Amino acid sequence: MAHAPASRFDPQEFVSRLPRLPGVYRMLNAAGEVIYVGKARDLRKRLASYFTKTTHGPRIEHMVGQVAGIEVTVTRSEAEALLLENNLIKSLSPRYNILFRDDKSYPYIVVTSHPFPRLAFYRGPLDRQHRYFGPFPNAGAVRASIQLLQKVFRVRTCEDSVFANRSRPCLLHQIKRCTAPCVGLIDAETYREDVRNAMLFLEGKQEEVLQALARRMEEASARWAFEEAAVYRDQVQALRRVQERQFISSGKALDADVIAVAFAGPEVCVNLVMIRGGRHLGDKSFFPQNAEDCDAAAALEAFLPQHYLTRPAPPLIVVGEPVDVDALSAALSERSGYPVQIQTRAVGERKAWLEMAARNAQLALAQRLGTHATQQARVQALQQALDLPSAPRRIECFDISHTMGEATIAACVVFENHAMKGSEYRRFNIRTVSPGDDYAAMREVLTRRYQKLAAGEGKVPDLILIDGGSGQVNAACEVLAELGLSDLTVIGVAKGEGRKPGTEELVFPKGEKRIKLAPESAALHLLQQIRDEAHRFAIQGHRAKRRKARASSxxxxxxxxxxxxxxxxxxxxxxxxxxxxxxxxxxxxxxxxxxxxxxxxxxxxx
Incomplete structure (x- = not known):
């Protein structure tokens, strides 16, 4: 059932004809753009609340004032509506939905199915061939856990191709981080026992592991194999130290996520604490878009489906706000194949976890606001240094990278609203110019980047930075003039004497002037940050392209x-x-x- 935008749209009449069924609704503005997507257990009741209540917050009032049409889709259940709503939000990115960035998939530790299994870092889709443990909040937590397991259980981490071709033990064996199964210094049964203990530890069954190691130590002592017994003793002591450092432990092999929300002015932070096997693996903070004037419950109601409907959920999710989670819990349980409980009233130990997550969120917000304040001061300093009419909100920077003309790559990075926007970075393969011709490469990348802008598509930058001198800047200005964009501001950042940081010169078009900012200038620091990020992004792409080219015959x-x-x-x-x-x-x-x-x-x- 749908209603297209029209100038005479009557919301009261439209809502009166809606069924009292679960479904998803899409609000459209006069241009036919979807500005909000929502789900409802009762479509008529939910939509009527927008047009009959008079106590909406400023954000909802502003949204309702723009509604020129509504589209609805009836679903079989509220859980199905939740799934559809999440898909539409991620594909349409509506202006008034609270949006959380869909980050990379979380990393795992994988134990392979090889006869001599290996521990490895893994990120991607899971299969049934191997055993996976996690997810972990970041790559650092995975690597720290692998290092711990290497130290205690000495399980190999080398690639299978390396394992199959070793003729003598590697350095990891010499520093007591591997038992060298590749050259037969440990028998298969003993090695499998070490792997089993490592997996039990990852599952949170530390006591079972400690008992098994103590038993093996006693058996070795009874055989007068004191060196072997000393190895087990060291493993027991290392695990005891890990337990002492583990400040979040319920005594159970518990898998849970703990989520808290914090506010600071217009900024919102959702902090996610991960507990796997009773161990605190770390936390991750999320900063949503379009979250002005929202409350903690609204932020959580947006975060939970966007985060968990696209990745595995633990059996327990603890949140600190009273939100409606019945439909989400049912959907997650169906997708996971096991019951997923979302607890909104935590007591005792779980309440302490929530308080810790709230402190993490507040700390992350303070750091973010501090960074924003610094960047804001840098942007204002840049405005003054370049004598711009207003502070630049969006800056795009270009760099060319190659090795004597080989595998030329151009990169564009974006700085907007006081932060680098990684999702808007772009790389360009340069193929149509002579190798080593940086000026022609600059012309090509700017033509490809801004020809859509000349046609009225895309975002207009307030400032274009070029990593280079007068030649690159003039080439850029020629392209922009051909595209009818000569009013855009272009500045070159030329390397100074000895290519030392702090000696850069700012190059203006047509050789109008060159200025040199003081090394302590906040404006120079911002330009260096953006220029260095463009250089990093360009050279990363160039090296990957060069490796690929050289690897082929x-x-x-x-x-x-x-x-x-x-x-x-x-x-x-x-x-x-x-x-x-x-x-x-x-x-x-x-x-x-x-x-x-x-x-x-x-x-x-x-």
């Missing part, structure tokens, strides 16, 4: 040389080095290689 780029001919050539001459030393006559003797093709191969290789 030069024979792959020769027309007429397919896989079979490549194999015959490499087999005949013993590899690429022998092939490079071969003459045209020797190449022509290979089966399937004509004289003409041999000459072509020789010319390409030389």
């Amino acid at each position: 030069p024979l792959e780029r020769i027309e007429g040389v397919g896989p079979k001919r490549r194999q015959r050539l490499l087999a005949r001459f013993g590899g690429l080095r022998g092939l490079l030393a071969a003459s045209v006559d020797e190449l022509a003797k290979v089966e399937g290689i004509s004289r003409e093709l041999a000459e072509r191969i020789y010319r390409h290789l030389h």
